[in-house]
Amino acid sequence: MSLNYTLNNIPERTIKPRDKGITMVMDKGLSLRQAEDFLEVAGIHTDIIKLGWATSFVTPNLEEKLKLYKEANIPVYFGGTLFEAFIVRDQFDDYRRTLDKFGMEYAEVSDGSIDINHEEKCQFISKLSEQVTVISEVGSKDATKIFAPYKWIQLMQAEINAGSWKVIAEAREGGNVGIYRDSGEVRQGLVDEILTQIPEEKIIWEAPQKAQQVWFIELIGTNVNLGNIAPAEVIPLETIRLGLRGDTFNHFLNQK
């Protein structure tokens, strides 16, 4: 990545294509012109784009948008809710055909809105990973469904074993379920326990709120994988990763 001028002692950032330090952006309906503008300023800092939930079903010019992202060399995938919409209707084969039809190279497997047996979910991961790179998501979108840290670890581990490239820790667009309390505060004990068993580079933490991004960057470092980043927040996030915004400025200076 080329930077505009020289500053000494900037935290070292991994470079694209990265396996660690990923910024996953959620596009929930950008127009083609907005997507072009987004790529012009933030494409360089974006590792992967999710077309949020099932927005791809109603997005006009879907093929053109996918082409734009492909030309920018940024992988794209449909949100997990779309996968779930197919599964709940018993249309797994149709989902596979849909991925082929649109030339998708990545897919999300989640169960945030549906109840499926976890072995069955792992079979979907395993079958889909013969076709695409699979990212799976752990955690419910239902704030009342809270499960213990050991369970998160078990589910994440089983999904990685089944073939997931990365596992996403659920938070939704609002950042108020899953790994967060409804106030948006991180369930710290949960995250700490997960990190005792699952390698941090295998997890993408959904962190739509600035305070959540800062928390993970301070805990894990500049090159933590973060997801559900809004397009307009990619450049601000990059500065937070580098200790160039007040929120992490002293954290990184004090590490020297």
Ligand SMILES: O=C(O)[C@H](CS(=O)(=O)O)OP(=O)(O)O
């Ligand atoms: O689970 C998510 O992070 C997203 C967005 S939201 O929950 O609908 O706000 O859903 P996904 O289906 O994974 O894109």
